[in-house]
Amino acid sequence: MDMTELRLVPGTPSAVLSALTGVLDGSGTPFAPVPADRAAAERVRQAVAPDEPLETDDCAVVLGTSGSSGEPKGVLLSKAALVASASATHDRLGGPGQWLLPMHPYFVGGLQILTRSVLAGLSPVVAADHPSFSAAAGVMTAARRYTAMVPTQLSRYLDTEVEALRSFDAIVIGGAAMPLELKQRAAAAGVTAIPAYGMTETGSGCVYAGEPLQGTRLALDDGRILISGPTLFSGYRLRPELTAEVFQDGWFRTQDRGRLVDGRLQVIGRLDDVVISGGVNVTLPAVQARLLEHEGVGDAVVLGVPDAEWGTRVVAFVVGRTGQAGREELRDFVAETLPRTWAPRDVVQLDALPMLASGKVDRQLLLERLR
Template sequence: MAPGEPAEPETAVVIATSGSTGAPKGVLLSARALTASAEATHARLGGPGQWLLATPAHYIGGLQVLVRSMLAGTTPVFLTGTGFRPDDFAAAAAQLTGGPRYTALVPTQLVRLLDDGGAGLAAARTFDAIVLGAAATTPALRERAAEAGVRIVPAYGMSETASGCVYDGVPLDGVHVDLADGRIRIAGAVLAHGYRLRPDLTADAFADGWFTTSDRGIRHDDGRIEVLGRADDMINTGGVKVSANAIERVLCAQPGVRDACVVGVADPEWGEAVVALVVPAGEPGDLRAAVRAELGPASTPKRIEFGAELPLRGPGKIDRAAVKTRLQPGSHG
């Protein structure tokens, strides 16, 4: 991040990426990009309002809560306490005095509110919108939120797009999304203008007004964008390439499964073996059979381990490197 060196021209803030799959980078964001994102968010949600800051402000999702508040002329409420506790969330929500009422959470936080079912969940129901970002919102979580009466808006974006730029599959006003060989590309005023002291990485990712992401996606007939996972989430097992994200979707759709992470680990027979770490919510059934029935034998995990939670890094993102280390043969993590 080189804090002792001058910032690049037109840089209002440098945001460190969470580095969930590689070395962190410093993302250069201008005041114009931050403002464009905040204004487009308010336009999509229903107008400026008062925000509850429930994620760290040194990540883009938290920083944007402050930017939106500043532009709205409202005073944000800050979640206090260690970690994320539903009772603390309820106490913070009670301090909101204006409207509309907004907050931004990561899926893990929403799951805790739903699991607790007490004051925190009651508070969540009072928000006009809860923007849910940093990690994918599974269909099961979307269904749980709807059944509980919690209004969520799943968002897709990253530091390079000044926070979420596609809300519930629809790009924000002024944001353009393109697919090149299945890879998601984004253009618009919300874009960063490069990486801190890395002109090589900047040239690779930013060209002709477009930012090429590391994510794969498809565009449905109704125009909505669906993110299919990272381009590097493909696992080559026995010469067949399978999608870790697709396997995770099947696992998370099964009864008794709260969350799942699928990775490939070195294997002398298969090259890479498909393995999974699953967070149960009850008694899961035959998960391997479920994957085999929907995706075929190659996608079926060779091994499934269970844990109380998935390791996280940054603002609620799954730490895939930690999962892979834990699931390596011979590991006792």
Template sequence: MRAPAVPWLLVARQLSLVPAPPLGPAVLDDVWPALRAALDGDAPLAVLPAGDGPAAAARAAVRPAEPLEDGADLVVVTSGSTGTPRGVLLSAAAVRASATATLDRLGGPGHWLLALPVSAIAGLQVLARSALAGRTPAVLPAGGSLTDAVAAMPADRRYTALVPTQLRRALAAEPDALRAFDAVLVGGAATDPDLLAAARAAGVAVVTTYGMSETAGGCVYDGVPLDGVAVRVVDGGVELAGPQLALGYRLDPAADAFVGGWFRTRDAGTFDGQRLVVHGRLDDVLVSGGVNVAPQAVEAALREHPAVADAVVAGRPDPEWGTRVVAAVVPSPGAVPELAALRAWVGDRLGAAAAPKELHLLDAVPVLHTGKPDRRAVADLIEGA
């Protein structure tokens, strides 16, 4: 008698979680092998950021007990700087496509120095590019010397990725170490033109990058899309497409950011068919006295002032102006910034509407696990003050 047919059993893929260790040897022990397995399609992965609060928020966003969506190999948690964190679903093919396009643009595989958190896409891409090149990355320990890290790396084709704050600090303290890299990718936040000019004048091979978790990392370098990346601007907003695009958001199939193979970034920009210029977030514009004010432009102007080391700009309700432009600044060593001076400085460059009407001094700009400014925390500090 023939045995009864046994139907195929479909086993849902479960997401594994790896806590992000501090930058150091533990990254190569824990995250490095887990990411390589994810890129091979063997074990879907999400890396949780450090800290009890961020880790709990990330866990809530990825909901590891729920079955994983088809095709997803990596879930990257967005920073949540403007809302609840979300899990971005990436396939191994998308991450590999991004890494391959980056290496092609830079001139070939090389040795990478990891200096960014591995819970964010920029840090994970350093590992992915290293895996694609078949080379173990070097890791800059938290608080470690860039000079020492570079000295321990092979001399042929050295790359790293930094956020603007890291570039500014390294340019002041260890410019020779920066010059040792064949490319220093800078992204994660808008980079001041003066900082870029200073770095290039110092002989640093700086490459600006634009992208996000939804595009598996940077996909536009120095304004030029990587191979395979499509760019368009619709109603002033930047939209991106290509093989590096995410599948969508974790457990949110109705998200309207992904439509027809395009991702709507919510960034304002212009694109002439060859070069993309990003002007800031569409939803970050402050309307003060009926005039649109871009916070990023005010921040850039403030950082040019000799009394200001760093700055974040926010808006507060104002009965007269609608929105009051508020500046939170980190003073330069030995300096005491004054509101009147900063108002005149910004007003001369951007117009009276952009001049801050309120000033708060910070010891340091709070940052997210990605290294970007934590605008929500700054807003909370301003409200508390």
């Protein structure tokens, strides 16, 4: 097969591990893992365009992004980027070890668990092959043991699998911001949970607990987080104009806002998390954080929705913890510490937030509920 061609492989742990081992040792060809779900698979195919020649000759894997806040894109990752990310992660955590895979390997977090496993020369343990997380952890044999998961998984396992969580030397938390309450719960339980910041374009997490991994550099441009280093992707599949837009002078310009506090990166939110509603700038993460402080709110997401009267209408999607807190109660609660003009205009009560397979909230599906 011509190395400029891209092959699709099933997004199962065994198939991805086999394909990944091939590109890492030089015997395989570039591939794109595809989930089993038909709709998700079709989005991946559109993003990775398997019938078109690859733009670069150093591509190892093409991953389709989840499209949680926009259209999916194909992300070109080289062998060098994958290896740099995996090696820097092991260096930060204290050395190579055995990894447990509790997530899908067609997302970068799961893919990199497999990359680290190949480099460590240790077989990964697939959580789905065992009746429980504890059972999966129980079959691990290496002296050093690691896993990675999204905050939602950690929260659930803290309720049911604490002993298993404690058995890991480190648990990398990515895919979404790790709430302060969750950090405190993990610490109180004796669980070593390390929040990581990164994305598909950075080869998975590249900043651990606010500090960049070896080789990664950070900068801020009017609050926008810029990243440079060996783990960065090569570009977007067949999107040279978008690639040129996000790569400038060797820096990847993310869509996230942040700040440096005592040399550590604090991620504040996405650039589009500040909306103008009725002429007032509203910081959506601040409203969301305040709602989560309400005793009756178990989970919440706050979005800006186009509105003819307000320009953008602030809408809160809320999962009740002990019954449903009403719209006016929640608006008043927000207004106790934030400007009244920031209080959500609408409150949508849900039994649970819709989640993508990546562990991120499906914002597009929430917006569709309002149409």
